Amino acid sequence: MKGAAVSLTIGVDVGGTKVAAGIVDRQGHILEKLRLPTPAASPEGTAKVIGDAVLELLGRHQIEAVGIGAAGFVDETSSRVLFAPNLAWREEAVKKHVEERVGVPVIVENDANAAAWAEVTFGAARGRRHVMLITVGTGIGAGIVLNGELYRGRWGIAGEPGHYRVIPDGRLCGCGNRGCWEQYASGNALVAEARDFARRSPGAAVRMLQLAGDSAEKITGLEVSQAAREGDAGALRCFDIVGGWLGQGLADLAAILDPGCFVIGGGVSDAGELLLGPAREAFSHGLTGGSHRERAEIRLAELGADAGLIGAADLARGR
């Protein structure tokens, strides 16, 4: 009985607005999940909410460990969050603070790293050993699995290709630099492209404008996707541009890391082939030495928004 009981762990996904915590089994299934609002401005408050969620689940299940996934820089010992753009955590000893509250072992992991681990273990890249997950959301996140293991880097902050430079003196990025990949290949880039197009060529963007209440500023990813699915040329052009930047970036990453598989996740990946079609074309075109090498697969993520929670839970099991 005990053997079965200890096969459960808790995964926690800490976002800027809510904390999701779930009981996860060895097969990556979520048995129960709950959500609480994140007091993002308070480092202690955020740790307390995580603790509350874990304690509530602990009251109903026997678990062996807790894995916390958070957007940000997590140190190489999976203990401290060095910096989190959407939370007040700065050099925060998250592992220690949550362990003190809940009394079971805790690890912390970058959310995209956790999601990459989940996709390799249970999702789109099962059985592959060299995989990059690229999450295309407001920005770009990434997790890298090499030789079948999550690769964290010397200080734990590997996997931030969203901030490699694709254009000198390009668009200003939230990181303070200019020309970062995520300014060209993210959901924000898709929306910026559509709004700019609608302002400059309202006649050609009429369908996107209709869907957005006739205001270029109200166009979001949803309107671009819907118009593109209907075959609207202006919306398809936006996906071609952003997908093209995505595929060029994958070609650059393949030159450096030669993965066997890219998994594309994040909200924009819901657009499916609208995004992946132009990405695959740009990837083939941009890949160096293309005629003398195998091409990496480019696949859609399978685990959706739960990937980070599931991956964090599974990584906690392994420690």
Added chain:
Amino acid sequence: MKGAAVSLTIGVDVGGTKVAAGIVDRQGHILEKLRLPTPAASPEGTAKVIGDAVLELLGRHQIEAVGIGAAGFVDETSSRVLFAPNLAWREEAVKKHVEERVGVPVIVENDANAAAWAEVTFGAARGRRHVMLITVGTGIGAGIVLNGELYRGRWGIAGEPGHYRVIPDGRLCGCGNRGCWEQYASGNALVAEARDFARRSPGAAVRMLQLAGDSAEKITGLEVSQAAREGDAGALRCFDIVGGWLGQGLADLAAILDPGCFVIGGGVSDAGELLLGPAREAFSHGLTGGSHRERAEIRLAELGADAGLIGAADLARGR
């Protein structure tokens, strides 16, 4: 006695003009080395010359294995050279052909991978576990050591950052694409910068022109380096530009891989701080999240032109 004898391996460095083969001990010392011309246009001829060199050394030493380093794509099983820009090898079963000639186990490795292994094991990055070697020569080569192991990628072709794109529609590269890093941060780029400068501003490039017999087309890396060491502003400007591109590339690679140490080798690294000074400055400037993270070291390679031979020999020992 036998225990001591089998601790030797042979490393072979296959270049476009010559084959160097050497006896290497466990400490990375070369006990004997010989060179033969490479019949680069003949795949069989090249394998024969390697075999001849190995057999000559085998006549005088007892060795356990042979490691061959070559510029090009080497498959993930360290057996076949898929493509070598300076040799006629295409999908060439080098391991098999050389083993048939010499009768001892053979492995094949990309030359920059072998050099990276040597620098981590015996050279500038001893004791470091997450290291990228960047060789700045006519082009840019690289080898990646992660978690203390050489990282080859899914198909063996990881470590070609010289062909990630730094400028859309940039300079034409030998690989067929445009805007590759090695067109901006290599020895060829340094020379192109200096010649262009001398053609456009001969008055400001007077020292480089003097050293090159008053012809912009005769300026090579040697003249640029000598003039820069003398403090010549024009030559220093060339190093600033190329070193700046080098440092930006290191910042991009750090965003992706977070290594603890970059080792800079290749012929241009003989210029030392002339190259590394501006590279370090651009690296600091371009590194994303710089205020929330540790900075990777940027060190000069220590093993020089023998690094590939030594590394190939040591990698052969391990199999």
